[in-house]
Amino acid sequence: MSTKALGRRVVVAGWAITPRGQGFEVTWRELLVQAFYNALAEADLSPLDIEAGSVAYNERTVSEAALGTHTVDVLGLRMNIPMVPVSHACAGGGLALYNVWNFIASGACDVAVALSFQCSDAYDNFECMNPIGNYSDYDFLLGYTHMQYGFLRDKFYMEKYGYDLRPSAQWAYQCHEYARRNPDAALYDKPMPSMDELLDPGSEGVRARSATSRGPTATATILVSEDKAESMGIDPIYTWVSFAFRPPYIGNHFYYQGDPGHEAYDIAEQPAMMAAARKVYALAGITPADVDIVQVHDLTGFEGIMSLEGLGLVPIGKGGRFVLDGGTSPGGRYPACTHGGGIAFGHTSVGSDFQAGFIESCLQLSGRAGQRQIEGARVAVVQAYGTHHSLDVVSVLRR
Template sequence: MSGTGVVIAGAGITRHGFFAARDWKDLVVESAYAALGDAGVAPGEVSGGFVSVSLPETCEQQNLGAIAADELGLAPAPFSQVGAACAGGTVALRNGVAAVASGLSRAVLVIGVEKVSDSTSTADSMLHYPDAEYEAPAGFDYVDIMALMHDRYVRKYGASHEAIAQWVVQDRWYAQRNRKAIDYGRPDLTVAGVLSSPMVSTPITRASCGRACDGSSAVLLMRAGDAPSDCQPVEIAGIAQATAPNVLAAKFGHPGAAGADIAEAVPTTAAARDAYAQAGVEPHHIDVAQVHDCFSVMGPLHLEGLGIFPPGKAAAAVADGETALQGRCPANTDGGRIGFGHPTGATGISVAVESAVQLRGRGGNRQVADVDIAVCQSMGGSNATSAVAVLRRAR
């Protein structure tokens, strides 16, 4: 099997940051109409859509799919809300691919949005991600669980904190070259600066955390033969989703986790295997990768889950420059969740947008040379859900 027959005909994304004067609908309209304009497709041609959001409570309503369709003037086209924590955008993308590939819809808008600045606090919002019966009552929040993963990765593989901090430095470098990034225009970071930043949950420092923020991103999906000839389509060669145990205690030796532990991205490996098989590619074919780095250690961990580096080797590879712009496999060229920003419901679409930017050669001074195949991945919860898409320059 090779390919889904579905392409990204258009892509749009808003600036990431904090926009107190705007609501989530404004952000959706900006990204969605940017995607339609990029494709050269009229709104009336849209036959369905999906809207990913992680924190609908900040919007003070549910059924955001129907509300977005109404706001965009696209009703009665069927639109649905999708939730899968931070992986929701790529899960919604998978739903959109299935709708187009099956023939149910001709042109599908997949939109991600989050308005984090409307929440009481980011920390309170993230209390919804740990298990509500076992972990949250014990005082664990999402950062604590990521800190355990970070510590376990260091202890299991002997990775250095300095090597993991280099991921943050790299994110800032890319973000400085991305006008849509929350860190655009900010000064350089150093490894020492990352490690000396205030401690959030040992060993995670504030500088090592993804930047929860406001933002929206959107893609328009069509079958390859239906896309306008001049839209520079990007092929979705493969897309897959996998799950693993959510409860922390179940991640050690659990049958569903194939005996792995929290230092390994089990569902990423499973989803990548399926996506690569659909696309007919192997990890060594990947030219550029966008991975979920809500915290610094998760970048290397997911690169290993994707098979781009062996287990325990990605952090050292980052420190050696293998994921830098001129490296073997540049990673998170938009600045990542740490430098670009992390509007959680939009992130899984944002990584697809950046992959399309790179495949189209529109990356400017962060453009990777000779990109033919890109992979993008997003994670929901504490490695409970992972979704992976392989994108290819249209042939």
């Protein structure tokens, strides 16, 4: 794929994530309005400034067939605004941002918004995830779920690279520590778990090392062209976005012959993430050595660790050791998931997982991350995946 620089640089102008704990009375329409208008206020823009957008959702949760028009309608935007809906599991929010980034970078417009939400009208939030799968003819119909895939992958990673549960428990513990410094995290005001609880090999331990539900959530991120940012007087945070695929059937995550970039790998490595990272680093003109902080999609502790490897921040198979040595702690080389991650900030599928990390990066790079602020952070990387790394989105933010 070409990595030639596009003509225009893209700047983050505003962002918002809805408050946690809104309960199940809130509708997706109400959530989108909260996120969008808070982001507009952050950017000091008017709804009339928005020229285009993209909205991510889970098609199992909302029964409207044309979500773009509903989104324009519910936000009160002009009806000539193109609003592109995307549904791609947990990476959907990243794809919405990818669309909007391309709108700006290509010169199609100067101001655009990426939206995403997780809030169910049609099914409850757990039920809606069951009848979908990586390859539903061979997983949903045969009774295999995305959570089973994750647990299977964790165990395989441990076996392949010789780890016990300690790296995953350490990752989870660190997420909990960051979350206690983040009032917006799902577990902000909950008791800290002990390391013994996190090391429990039984089902309670598995749950403790896995993602927490944050409940209904929406996000909005407003991107603008560099010229527009200059006219607005914004101290710019530049951003670049890329994504790549791997085959959706989980058996084809082993030595897939259809793409030379995948033949050497199995489920313990993430070639789509590697490809997306290489491309976005090239677009941004950085290397992993330039990165200061990272927000990854950690639905389990080992997920986070594998993502550090996929992003090229640590060698393949060495992520567990890196975490045990404090590499992702506040004083470490790559402080990771500083908002609390999926484990303690909370997992809300398309509504939060990518853009929550993106928004945390904006807060960190602008020095507004409060008690969890990483001093001097200037380059951030954000990653999220959908349907078990059959899609990985990676973004770079640079101040």
